[in-house]
Amino acid sequence: MSCIIERLAIVGVGLIGGSFARALRQAGAVRHVVGIGRSRANLEHALSQGIVDEISFNATEGVAGAQLVFISIPVCSISAMVGAIAPSLAPGCIVTDGGSVKAEIVRECEKLIPEGCHFVGGHPIAGTENSGASASFATLYQGKRCILTPTERTDREAYETVARLWRVAGANVCSMDPERHDRILAEISHLPHAVAYALVHAVGTADAEGENVLSYSAGGFRDFTRIASSDPVMWRDIALMNRRALLASIDGFSASLAELRRRIDSGDSPGLAEFFTIAKQFRDGIL
Ligand SMILES: NC(=O)c1ccc[n+]([C@@H]2O[C@H](COP(=O)([O-])OP(=O)(O)OC[C@H]3O[C@@H](n4cnc5c(N)ncnc54)[C@H](O)[C@@H]3O)[C@@H](O)[C@H]2O)c1
Numbered sequence: 063m064s065c066i067i068e069r070l071a072i073v074g075v076g077l078i079g080g081s082f083a084r085a086l087r088q089a090g091a092v093r094h095v096v097g098i099g100r101s102r103a104n105l106e107h108a109l110s111q112g113i114v115d116e117i118s119f120n121a122t123e124g125v126a127g128a129q130l131v132f133i134s135i136p137v138c139s140i141s142a143m144v145g146a147i148a149p150s151l152a153p154g155c156i157v158t159d160g161g162s163v164k165a166e167i168v169r170e171c172e173k174l175i176p177e178g179c180h181f182v183g184g185h186p187i188a189g190t191e192n193s194g195a196s197a198s199f200a201t202l203y204q205g206k207r208c209i210l211t212p213t214e215r216t217d218r219e220a221y222e223t224v225a226r227l228w229r230v231a232g233a234n235v236c237s238m239d240p241e242r243h244d245r246i247l248a249e250i251s252h253l254p255h256a257v258a259y260a261l262v263h264a265v266g267t268a269d270a271e272g273e274n275v276l277s278y279s280a281g282g283f284r285d286f287t288r289i290a291s292s293d294p295v296m297w298r299d300i301a302l303m304n305r306r307a308l309l310a311s312i313d314g315f316s317a318s319l320a321e322l323r324r325r326i327d328s329g330d331s332p333g334l335a336e337f338f339t340i341a342k343q344f345r346d347g348i349l
């Protein structure tokens with residue numbers, strides 16, 4: 063395929079940024095990739111694996127001359143990064159991100175992006191519990207959704223370029239209002255992570271018969287809690303930035319758990335079977 067971007071800068075060459083770079087390189091959609099970050103070991107690994115062609119510890123220097131900058135660092139650091147690199151962006155540069163929360167980032171970044179440059183918010187709905195360039199792989203986005211969150215200020219051509227890159231990376235692109243994105247993702251991604259962390263926390267600190275009950279964990283516990291091995295800083299930032307929507311989701315979940323508890327407590331056999339059947343049908347429906 064013909065090259066779409068001559069010079070791509072990736073700020074944060076971890077699972078998400080590294081996988082984006084790998085997918086685009088493999089497709090021949092980018093000529094030169096600059097990896098920007100803070101961890102020498104991580105960036106040197108990315109360089110040695112050919113994920114990037116050049117590394118930089120200085121974001122303002124690293125983004126110079128790039129046609130597109132992809133920011134894939136924890137969500138609470140994204141707008142500060144855009145503010146820091148703004149004076150160094152080449153005219154016409156497109157800045158986009160992969161952050162898991164959108165409304166605040168889009169609001170702030172649209173204010174910070176300089177005249178003649180463009181910001182497009184994005185979020186690939188794909189990931190794993192692993193972090194860093196060593197966890198990245200080219201097929202991460204194959205067949206997965208990528209939500210872009212344009213507003214009335216978004217430049218149409220910049221949006222189309224970002225959408226095209228995600229399609230080249232294998233993703234199915236859709237667009238959504240940033241606030242709507244945050245409410246939907248609170249339910250389907252942020253709540254499950256909060257519940258998984260809370261479950262492991264509860265079981266890990268439980269005093270049952272003076273035993274370390276975690277040593278008895280088998281498939282059920284492990285399947286349910288895989289995502290509690292995700293990066294704590296990433297999830298701290300998501301919980302704080304999407305606080306309002308996540309609290310509403312936690313309240314909905316608490317009501318569901320309270321209802322389940324009530325049916326168990328009252329020995330409501332048909333009610334319990336109904337509760338589990340409905341949940342099983344929803345779950346089987348996504349397989
Ligand atoms: N992990 C997932 O499943 C997933 C999925 C979709 C979106 N996201 C989002 O993508 C972003 C990156 O997540 P990830 O899983 O790739 O994380 P990661 O930890 O694998 O990679 C992040 C990289 O950014 C670097 N970094 C952190 N803060 C920095 C800063 N201020 N300046 C420069 N470099 C910095 C880290 O050293 C690391 O190499 C987050 O916003 C996250 O919400 C993650």
Ligand SMILES: O=C(O)C(=O)C[C@]1(C(=O)O)C=C[C@@H](O)C=C1
Nearest residue numbers: 162186187188189190191251289
């Ligand atoms: O598969 C995983 O490990 C994930 O947690 C990926 C996952 C999710 O499905 O919730 C996590 C965060 C994102 O922003 C998008 C995707």
